[in-house]
Amino acid sequence: MEDFRLLLAEVLRLNAEDQLFTFVMTPDVIRPNGTTMKAEGTNNEAERTLRAPAVARKMDRASKTTSGAKRRTIVTSTLESIRCYVSYFTLENIVQEILSWKENGISCFEKRLNGIKDAVKRQGILDQLYPKPS
Numbered sequence: 801m802e803d804f805r806l807l808l809a810e811v812l813r814l815n816a817e818d819q820l821f822t823f824v825m826t827p828d829v830i831r832p833n834g835t836t837m838k839a840e841g842t843n844n845e846a847e848r849t850l851r852a853p854a855v856a857r858k859m860d861r862a863s864k865t866t867s868g869a870k871r872r873t874i875v876t877s878t879l880e881s882i883r884c885y886v887s888y889f890t891l892e893n894i895v896q897e898i899l900s901w902k903e904n905g906i907s908c909f910e911k912r913l914n915g916i917k918d919a920v921k922r923q924g925i926l927d928q929l930y931p932k933p934s
Contacts (some may be wrong), residue, residue, distance in 0.1 A: 881909065
């Protein structure tokens with residue numbers, strides 16, 4: 801009974817602060833490739849995206865070392881991020897996007913970051929988690 805009372809009090813508090821259903825009130829997000837994504841209110845999409853690499857990491861020798869895990873993380877993260885920038889997620893479009901980085905001297909991610917007014921550039925989290933070997 802006490803748990804129910806606490807739950808009810810928390811729901812009422814969140815509702816009073818307009819924090820209960822913020823994901824429902826959040827407008828759809830337009831990705832750089834022009835597609836629209838609804839705010840789900842959960843991290844299910846991120847979990848689904850990372851499930852396959854997590855399973856592969858457990859089974860694949862290339863990911864059992866620090867350098868292998870870092871390499872796999874960078875490749876997976878980059879490919880999943882590029883998905884938001886290409887119209888159709890095909891090998892040809894991915895390769896074309898990556899080759900354009902060298903041609904233009906800047907990646908789509910850097911362009912996006914430069915377009916954010918108050919963006920703060922920091923050292924990447926992977927560099928902090930997996931320092932360069934000495």
